[in-house]
Amino acid sequence: xxxxxxxxxxxxxxxxxxxxxxxxxxxxxxxxxxxxxxxxxxxxxxxxxxxxxxxxxxxxxxxxxxxxxxxxxxxxxxxxxxxxxxxxxxxxxxxxxxxxxxxxxxxxxxxxxxxxxxxxxxxxxxxxxxxxxxxxxxxxxxxxxxxxxxxxxxxxxxxxxxxxxxxxxxxxxxxxxxxxxxxxxxxxxxxxxxxxxxxxxxxxxxxxxxxxxxxxxxxxxxxxxxxxxxxxxxxxxxxxxxxxxxxxxxxxxxxxxxxxxxxxxxxxxxxxxxxxxxxxxxxxxxxxxxxxxxxxxxxxxxxxxxxxxxxxxxxxxxxxxxxxxxxxxxxxxxxxx
Numbered sequence: 001x002x003x004x005x006x007x008x009x010x011x012x013x014x015x016x017x018x019x020x021x022x023x024x025x026x027x028x029x030x031x032x033x034x035x036x037x038x039x040x041x042x043x044x045x046x047x048x049x050x051x052x053x054x055x056x057x058x059x060x061x062x063x064x065x066x067x068x069x070x071x072x073x074x075x076x077x078x079x080x081x082x083x084x085x086x087x088x089x090x091x092x093x094x095x096x097x098x099x100x101x102x103x104x105x106x107x108x109x110x111x112x113x114x115x116x117x118x119x120x121x122x123x124x125x126x127x128x129x130x131x132x133x134x135x136x137x138x139x140x141x142x143x144x145x146x147x148x149x150x151x152x153x154x155x156x157x158x159x160x161x162x163x164x165x166x167x168x169x170x171x172x173x174x175x176x177x178x179x180x181x182x183x184x185x186x187x188x189x190x191x192x193x194x195x196x197x198x199x200x201x202x203x204x205x206x207x208x209x210x211x212x213x214x215x216x217x218x219x220x221x222x223x224x225x226x227x228x229x230x231x232x233x234x235x236x237x238x239x240x241x242x243x244x245x246x247x248x249x250x251x252x253x254x255x256x257x258x259x260x261x262x263x264x265x266x267x268x269x270x271x272x273x274x275x276x277x278x279x280x281x282x283x284x285x286x287x288x289x290x291x292x293x294x295x296x297x298x299x300x301x302x303x304x305x306x307x308x309x310x311x312x313x314x315x316x317x318x319x320x321x322x323x324x325x326x327x328x329x330x331x332x333x334x335x336x337x
Contacts (some may be wrong), residue, residue, distance in 0.1 A: 001335065002304065003326040004058075006222055006258050007066035007107075007215055008174065008280035011053040013045045020074065020088060021095035027080050036091050046099055053286050055106060061304055063283070065332065069141050075180040077146035081125060082116040089114035089127055098136045107332055110139045110176065117147040122163035132171045138332040140168070142175035144201050144221075149184030156201055157208035165214050171217060172198050173219035174256075174329050176213060177201040190288040198226030202255065204245070208240060211254045218254055220280060224258060224270055226263035232273040248275065253292050256329055258282035259321070262300035264309060269308050277296055277319045280325045281307060 019039045026033040070092035077085055093111045100109040101281065111131040113124040142164075145151050148299035154160045156177070168175060179197035187193040198221050211217060221228070230237065237248055244250050257280045261267050270279065283304065291301040298305060307313070307321055326331060 001065065002063045002322045003281065003333075004063050004283050004285075005280040005326050005330070005333075006067040006260055007285050008053065008071045008284070008287050009068060009099065010071050011049045011091075012095060013041050013049050015039060015041050015045075017074075019091065020097075023088065024079060025086065027084065029278070036094075040098040041095070042336045043098070043102060044272065046095075046102060048102070050099065055103070057285055058106060061171070061283075061285075061302055063304060065105070066107050067110055067138065067326070067333075068096060068100065068107040069176075070112040072141065072178050073181050075112050075141070075143060076113075076137045077115040077143055078117060078124065078148040080116075081234055082119045084116070085114040085116045086127070090130075093127070093131050093135070093137070097131075100136075102320060104230070108133065109137045110141060113140055113222070115143050115146040117152050119146075120163070121161050122193075128164070128167060129173070130334070132173055136332075136334075137173070138330045140175050141175045141178045143180055144177055144197055144204075145179050148180060149182040149185065149187045151200075151267060155204040155208075157204050157210045162213070165217055169214055169216055172216075172331055174220060176220040176221055176222055176312075177259075192224055194228075194288070195226045198223050199228060200226075201225065202228045202235070203214060205251055205255055206235060206244070207242070218256065219255045220258060220260045220329060222260055222282065222284070224259065224266060225257040225274070227272050228309045229257070229270040233238055247251055252278050253264075256325065259303050259307060260287075260301075261306070262303070263293070264296075264306050267270055267303070267306040268310055271313065272323065276313075276320050277325060279321050280329060281322045 019034055022031055022034045025031040089112045096109045100107045112125050128140055144156050179193055182189040182193035203223055228288055257274055258280050260282050285301045285303050293300050
């Protein structure tokens with residue numbers, strides 16, 4: 001089985017986007033606040049939104065199951081207040097649940113958390129519990145910067161986050177560290193803000209003892225870990241200078257990376273410096289980069305090709321990347337043995 005650990009519902013019916021637009025307009029005083037019950041999307045509309053996109057690409061590219069979450073850019077935790085995020089997150093998560101109910105063999109659900117700048121992460125616990133206990137979700141997406149590029153909240157290693165981590169450990173679910181839209185004109189969203197978020201999260205983990213407090217807490221850092229693999233020697237050296245244990249001992253029992261790296265040399269580098277046990281296959285399709293690479297003739301996000309072509313990988317290595325590691329990191333996945 002080939003498990004793609006990173007997929008977003010970027011092709012959701014336009015009515016979902018329209019509901020959000022009305023919610024934002026209401027915040028500005030230009031409309032009545034919508035109710036969740038106002039959104040009407042049929043199962044046939046959901047099927048149509050997937051059959052010609054994610055499901056087609058699964059078939060064409062030879063993948064089996066996508067760990068699926070709401071569109072990352074649309075989480076937009078910076079908008080409104082806590083109640084705004086609560087309503088929007090619940091609506092989006094319910095949509096993911098419907099998709100995964102329609103296609104249980106193709107998608108496994110991961111939830112959006114109702115974060116809001118300056119609001120304690122403990123506020124997210126009821127929605128996380130609802131999604132995991134009632135709807136069968138297998139993980140969550142955690143935004144390290146709900147302000148959208150201004151980094152106003154404490155680092156991920158601060159005790160401010162601990163109540164949420166305690167619940168994640170109790171439920172045995174991981175978090176993918178994933179920022180959302182950029183409100184800072186200095187940071188292009190997918191080209192800078194996303195990579196900044198991934199790299200910053202790793203550095204926060206490195207300079208802390210978070211995993212001494214939470215030995216079984218698990219994070220997936222997406223987009224190949226941001227700049228981390230490229231600067232692996234720098235991070236090893238920083239840890240050494242700080243008298244910290246080697247990174248394999250200090251972090252790699254808890255921190256994992258996906259393969260959303262859109263060229264062969266990048267994947268090859270990642271595989272040289274990051275242990276195979278810490279790499280989960282992912283494509284992010286249909287996502288940030290959708291075009292065809294003129295140098296190869298294939299889509300940038302057809303990442304299975306890169307793993308298939310990577311030199312030096314054994315069949316056992318590929319089995320770990322494609323399936324085994326995802327089963328370990330997401331133990332709530334309900335899959336055949």
